[in-house]
Amino acid sequence: MDTSGGNLDSLDDNTPLPELSFEDLLEPTEDKSPQHMDIDALDSEDEDASGHDMANDSLHTPQFKKSTIQILENKRLSTSGVAPVLKTHAIKVVTSGTGLSSLGGTGTLTTPVKPQITDVKILNKLKPISTSSSSSITSNVKIVTTATPGGVTKTLNNLTQIKTPDGRILYVQKSTPGTSTPAKAATVAASPTSGIRRLVAPPNIQKAMLSKNVTIAGAGLVKAAVPVKTGATSSVPITLKGITPLVAGGGVGGKPAPTTSPTSNAVAAAPSTKIHVVRTADGKIIKINQTSSPVLLNAKPPVAGVTPSTTSVAISPTKGSVVLGKSVGQVEFKTGTPAATPVKQATATTGTVSSATSPGTSGKMLVQSGGKQILVSSKNIIKLSPKPGATSSITNTPGGQGVSTSGLHAVQLSGKGGVQYVRVLTSNKGAAGTTAAGTSVTTTSAAGTSASASTAAVPVPRALPGHRITVVRSQAGVVTATSPSTSKATTAASAVSAAPAQRANHAVSSNSNKIIMRSLGSIVPLPSMQTLVSKRALGASTNAATKSASSSSGASGQQESSRKHRLTDLNMQLKNLAASSGDASDSSDPGPEAKKPRFVIMQQGSQQQRSLTPSSNTSPNAPKKIYNFMKTTGTNGVKYMICNSGVPQASTSSMRRGYTGYVDNKLRRPLSIASQQARFKQMTPQQQAKHLQLQAQAKQRIRQQQLQSAGGPGKGNTLPTLPTLPTKPPQVTKAAASGKPLFDILKPPSTGAGSGAAADALAGMTSRRKHCNCSKSQCLKLYCDCFANGEFCQDCTCKDCFNNLDYEVERERAIRSCLDRNPSAFKPKITAPNSGDMRLHNKGCNCKRSGCLKNYCECYEAKIPCTSICKCVGCRNMEDRPDVDMDSLDGLYGAKSTRRVPDESDKHTLKNRSKMYLTDDVIEATIMCMISRIVMHEKQGMPVEDTEREVMEELGESLNQIILFAREKSDTTAYVDESNAAS
DNA sequence: GAGTTTGAAACT
DNA sequence: CAGTTTCAAACTC
Structure with missing residues (x-):
């Protein structure tokens, strides 16, 4: 038990989540009315947040709409005022057994008539509910465990155990910044911003019991002695309400019986209220909601002899959420059954929360790692490091649990912020006397603030060997709740993109028994495959490529400018292709959401390696594939920053002020704005301090490693050269810059002499095209192109730069500020309304x-004509102007080896030709060829590097063929024209 | 390279 | 939302 806490503490960036001690759940009932008010407010906020999260709007973060358990505040009661007894309390949730009496004071749980404990779903919400801003659900992880009946409830250092009647134990870990000690927790408690965690209880939960003092009766009321916050009187009974008794025999999948008796405090809720709210004394609110698509971890068949429903946590969607909110004197559990249950009590506050989606719809995929199986709903992608035991030993919990070694597994969820870190701990607890059987799963969301992440562990069926899985939310923090029914590839993609978490360290412990996903792992936003698939994108890339090839000869300033754009587009597209070569199958127009970056966990185990491994997602709804670009800086637990999704940053430099081409900003954004935002919001001062410290350490490590690897030292305040992937795009960039034809550029690096060129190309990729020169903004305002593009300043000439890892807190604050002012601040300014449409400036100049007609104008700079949206005066940037938006068409012209500057007629001709040759079919064929290579490589288990190289090679070959074909045609046409003219 | 111009971003 | 200020890039010399 204690050991788990120790493990958490050992985690660097992820401040160990404070255990959710019993006192956290307790609160004097006296405060009821005000507390209710609070609850209502919170609930409303939460709902509101889920409904419209504007802050994340820019990030296209999917709204969290599922019921979940949220810890609104990270506040932690100081233990000083609380009776010691309280600390050891556990919460038992009994599904059946109506009419359970509330336990007064120390009373232990009353056993329900037919205890049936289903499952517990823990969702992490990075952002405080209070903020309507991005509602991010960090994780939908549903852990099914069978508890050993009659087990002892205990509170781990970090974890609070919730014991179900049948002996299952849930571990709830609060995320308080870096504090394992109560005192610290207390201090933290003050901070309003805290990570939110959501626990989703199964629909049938009828009763919740807090060990020792709190019991949730089936009737919905539970009273328990409530420990007072520091200085407050202790042992005030807590009331749990809203719990509806289960129908006898209600299995996991079964429909829960409606609850009949509302608690005194509970307000009659609409029928089928599905929200369960628990509020702790320290003001935390736990909502238990149903969520449709939980992820099942360690799903295993229930122990023999036990009814499925009881023995194992059912995956069945649960409704109702438990929210730990601010000090409310009560703890409420409200349960509602989706379908048929009659009105349950729901306080006004809770009522708002309930938005459960239909469960069951989501497909689940089974992920296996190191002998462990994780069942993931289709929407989620969980990726476990292939070798749990791999590298880091961060997770070690010395202590009682006896989990000395740990394996870290990175779990990536497709949703917002989709990365979670899972730690599987071998739990010796059983030996310790705790009833909890072998494995518990803890999820924490590190998002927003690393510290904020709270963890919850669910005991695994006894049959399973004792393992504890701790899921720590990635910084990105925003893990969207998975809604199975509604999940779509686009949704997932968008969700992922929303949180561009940049750095996270995660350590992988050598012991496979433990899987710890740490927020420290670096997460890289990856373009969704849809982007790749997008015809438009492809065409753009093709055009860009051809353009770059043709434009290489250009000399005039204007041409220079054009070429710059072209190169940018090309690079972006190539990156896009390389990075997103995953889910090609979805040809539907991805829309803006689809272009959002995906976050990839950088696994520590794989060094300097970019993996293109698709997630083991088998579910149809699940995102097709996510390719992870992994790079490690070396040592265990080292935090490292990853740039631009593994694609070299060099070419990605943004054009001035948000020009994105029609390639999304994501390509230029290594950092996850969303995640940063979320993290920032939830970050407490202590967390921030710790975070900074960790970052500094990580940075130092990075530098050291880079130095060791003969990398040039970063300059000044800028970060050292970020690790770049040894992949092709760089080559392309440099080659393109050098004027090589695309098809030459794309050729795989030849051995021997060719390798030198490749090396040069790589070197070229590592330098960005543009460097800011900010002097007053500290590079934390949108004035700064680097910042505006979500990039760290690197090799810039800026002064007092804060746009780096050393000032991540400030940076996150600035990001949030920008998003507060303009939720779309980090969205691409220039997009194409529809696939195939001309790019337009979303806001206008x-x-x-x-x-x-100068680059002052963003439209002109982006080479797009001004539109009616623009408010410009004396505009001459008209659509029909030859110098506008035409360079994208001259690629084929360049292929003709014509070096003269095309005139208008030429451009029209070129435009027609481009349409002639770069048809959708051609583009699709090209993409399919690339995809086929990926698939083939995957099947063959070929190295990622090889796959990437070949994909790019395929692209190059395809483009080459297109160009050659166009050239031949043009020659023929010219010949015909000449003949005609002669005649 | 210094100074000016420009327009987006930030601020009021 | 409009007006003003601030800012950094683009531009000019």
Whole structure:
């Protein structure tokens, strides 16, 4: 038990989540009315947040709409005022057994008539509910465990055990910044911003029991002695309400019986209220909601002799959420059954929360790692490091549990912030006397603030060997709740993109028994495959490529500018192709959401290696594939920053002020704004301090490693050169810059002499095209291109730069500020309304004096014509102008080896030709060829590097063929034209 | 490279 | 939302 806490503490960045001690759940009932008010407010906020999260809007973060358990605050009661007894309390949830009496004071749980404990689903919400901003659900992880009946409830250092009647134990870990000690927790408690965690209880939970003092009766009321916050009177009974008794025999999948008796405090809720709210004395609210698509971890068949429903946590979607909120004197559990249950009590507050989606719909995929199986709902992608035992030993819990070694497994959820870290701990607890059987799963969301992440562990069926899985939310923090029914590839993609968490360290412990996913792992936003699939994108890339090839000869300033854009587009597209070569199958127009970056956990185990391994997601709804670009800086637990999703940053430099081409900003954004935002919001001062410290350490490690690897030292305040992947795009970039034809550029690096060129290309990739020169903004405002593009300053000439790892807190604050001002601040300014449409400036320019014919004008800079959206005066940047938005068409022209500057007629001709040759069919065929290579490589288990190289090679070959074909046609046409002219 | 111009971002 | 200020890039010399 204690050991688990120790493990958590050992985690660096992820501040160990404070255990959710019993006192956290307790609160004097006296405060009822105000507390209710609070609850209502919170609930409303939560609902609101889920409904419209504007902050994340820019990030396209999916809204969290599922019922979950949320810890609104990370506040932790100081133990000083609480009776010691309280600390050891556990919460038992009894599904059946109506009419359970509430336990007063120390009373232990009353056993329900037919105890049936289903499952517990723990969702992490990174952002405080209070903020309507992005509602991020960190994880939908549903852990099914069978508890050993009659087990002893205990509170781990970090974890609070919730014991179900049948002996299952749930571990709830609060995320308090770096504090294992209560005192610290207390201090933290003050901070309003805290990570939110959601626990989703199964629909049938009728009763919740807090060991020793709190019991939740089936009737819905539970009273228990409530420990007072520091200085407050202790042993005030807590009331749990809203719990509806289960129908006898209600299995996991079965429909729960409606609850009949509302608690005194409970307000009659609409029928089928599905929300369970528990509020702790320290003001935490736990909501138990049903969520449709839980992820099942360690799902295993229930222990023999036990009814399925009881023995194992059922995956069945649960409704109702438990929210630990701010000090409310009560703890409420409200349960509702989705379908048929009659009205349950729901306080006004809770009522708002309930938005459960239909469970069951989601497909689940089974992920196996190191002999462990994780069942994931289709929407979620969980990726476990292939070798649990791999590297880091961070997770070690010395202590009682006897989990000395740990394995870290990275779990990536497709949803917002989709990365979670899972730690599987071998639990010796059984030996310790705790009833909890072998494995418990803990999920923490590190998002927002690393510290905020709370963990919850669910005991695994006894049959399973004792393992504890701790899921720590990634910084990105925003893990969307998985809604099985609604899940779509696009949704998942968008969700992922929303949180571009950049750095996370995660350590993989050598012991496979433990899987710890730490927030420290670096997460890289990856473009969704849809982007790749997008015809438009492909065409763009093709055009860009051809353009770059043709434009290489250009000399004039204007051409230079054009080429810059072209190169940018090309690089972006290539990156896109390389990075997102995953889910090609979805040809539907991804829309803006689809372009969101995906976060990839950088596994520590794999060094300097980019993996292109698809997740083991088998579910149809699940995102097709996610390719992880992994790079490690070396040592265990080292935090490292990853740039631009493994694609070299060099070419990605943004054009001035948010120009994105029609390639999404994601490509240029190594950092996850969403995640940063979330983290920031939840970060407490202590967390921030710790975070900074960790970052500094990580940075130092990075530098050291880079130095060791003969990498040039970063300059000044900028970060050292970020690790770049040894992949092709860089080559392409440099080659393109050098004027090589694309098809040459794309050729795989030849051995021997060719390798040198490749090395040069890589070197070229490592330098960005543009460097800011900010002097007053500290690079923390949108004035700064680096910042605006979500990039760290690197090799810039800026002064007092805060846009680096050393000032991540400030940076996150700035990001949030920007998003507060403009939720779309980090969205691409220039997009194409529809696939195939011309790129347009979303906001329009406002030029007064430049006539929109200078690069002052964002439209002109992006080579797009001004539109009616623009407020420019004296605009001359018209659509029909030859110098606008035409360079994207001259790629084929360049292929003709024509070096003269095309005139308007030429451009029209080129445009027609481009349409002639770069048809959708051609583009699709090209993509399919690339995809086929990926698939083939995957099947063959070929190295990622090889796969990437070949994909790019395939692209190059395809483009080459297209160009050659176009050239031949053009020659023929010219010949015909000449003949005609002669005649 | 210094100074000016420009327009987006930030602020009021 | 409009006006003003601030800012950094683009531009000019």
